[in-house]
Amino acid sequence: MKNLLTRRSIRHYTKQAVSEDLLNRLLEEAARTQTMGNLQLYSVVVTRSDEMKQRLAPAHFNQPMVTEASVVLTICADFNRTSQWARCRKAEPGYDNLLSFINASIDALLYTQTLCNLMDEEGLGYCYLGTTVYMPQQIIDTLQLPRLVMPVATLTVGWPAEEPPLSDRLPVESFVHQETYRDYTPLDIDRFYAYKEQLEENRHFVEINKKETLAQVFTDIRYKKKDNEAMSAGLLDTLKHQGFIS
Numbered sequence: 001m002k003n004l005l006t007r008r009s010i011r012h013y014t015k016q017a018v019s020e021d022l023l024n025r026l027l028e029e030a031a032r033t034q035t036m037g038n039l040q041l042y043s044v045v046v047t048r049s050d051e052m053k054q055r056l057a058p059a060h061f062n063q064p065m066v067t068e069a070s071v072v073l074t075i076c077a078d079f080n081r082t083s084q085w086a087r088c089r090k091a092e093p094g095y096d097n098l099l100s101f102i103n104a105s106i107d108a109l110l111y112t113q114t115l116c117n118l119m120d121e122e123g124l125g126y127c128y129l130g131t132t133v134y135m136p137q138q139i140i141d142t143l144q145l146p147r148l149v150m151p152v153a154t155l156t157v158g159w160p161a162e163e164p165p166l167s168d169r170l171p172v173e174s175f176v177h178q179e180t181y182r183d184y185t186p187l188d189i190d191r192f193y194a195y196k197e198q199l200e201e202n203r204h205f206v207e208i209n210k211k212e213t214l215a216q217v218f219t220d221i222r223y224k225k226k227d228n229e230a231m232s233a234g235l236l237d238t239l240k241h242q243g244f245i246s
Contacts, residue, residue: 004117008166010125011065013158018070018124023157026118033114039082041104042111045143047072052142059138060131060154069156074132074139075112077104079244080148095148101244105152112153125160128153134231136238147243168196 027044035041047053048071056074057066066072079100083093094100112128119126132139132154139151174192184192196202197214209217219225239245 004120006166007120008125008164009127010158010160010162010164011063011127011156012160012162013065013069013125013156014161016070016159018157018159022122023071026115026122029118030111030115033110035107035110036103040107040111041078041082042108043076043078043081043149044111045074045076045145047074047143055142056139059135059142060129061134063129063131065127065156066129068158070158071156073115073155073157074143074151075108075115075153075155076145077101077108077150077152078148079104080146083148096243096246098239098245100148101150101239105150108152112155116155119157123159124157125162126155126157128155133235136235137241140238140242145242150239150242150244168199168202170196 023046031040047056050067053067053069053072056072057063060066079093079095083095086093116126116128132151136151139145139154140149143151145151170192174188193214202214205217206212206214209221211217211220236245
């Protein structure tokens with residue numbers, strides 16, 4: 001059993017399968033998480049076959065863990081099911097809008113985090129893939145997601161074959177604000193980011209990327225403005241295609 005204070009992202013897995021019984025139990029238990037209006041505005045697509053993992057991999061930049069994990073879970077914001085229920089019960093749904101996407105996304109991400117906590121308790125390893133919203137249309141096409149269903153999170157899941165070091169975190173006072181939001185001074189930034197910036201691996205990161213600061217690695221290499229803008233445009237196009245915005 002793991003503790004949140006020792007939680008790690010696991011990218012390498014053993015060949016041992018994650019049983020359907022175990023996974024189904026965890027998926028069911030996770031449904032006790034908070035949900036807007038008790039509507040459970042999410043769906044989960046379970047991918048086990050090698051063929052489907054191979055088809056999903058390009059949408060996640062072909063990271064090896066996508067094809068090596070026992071299971072890949074794609075968690076979707078889903079207003080399709082609720083809309084169909086409404087129409088079958090003589091009610092006219094009005095969920096083809098941005099607010100509905102945000103509400104369903106919150107539901108889906110709350111479910112995802114609860115599921116992660118449950119997997120930790122069972123000793124499973126997993127990795128959350130932020131790439132899900134980079135090229136969502138590929139995932140939609142591969143998983144045949146209908147209108148008003150949008151992928152928002154992906155988890156690779158398996159039994160851990162590694163125990164990587166804990167990643168650093170900012171101190172609690174850097175993100176907790178009492179009563180009102182207090183903006184940051186340069187001295188605050190120096191204090192809150194000192195530990196992260198002085199870590200040997202991060203200093204090495206700056207050096208090999210030929211940058212002056214760690215922040216430049218993030219702004220100039222990892223999460224560049226032009227890439228963010230291009231993927232934002234793609235995300236908006238996909239939300240239109242899925243019916244959440246016009």
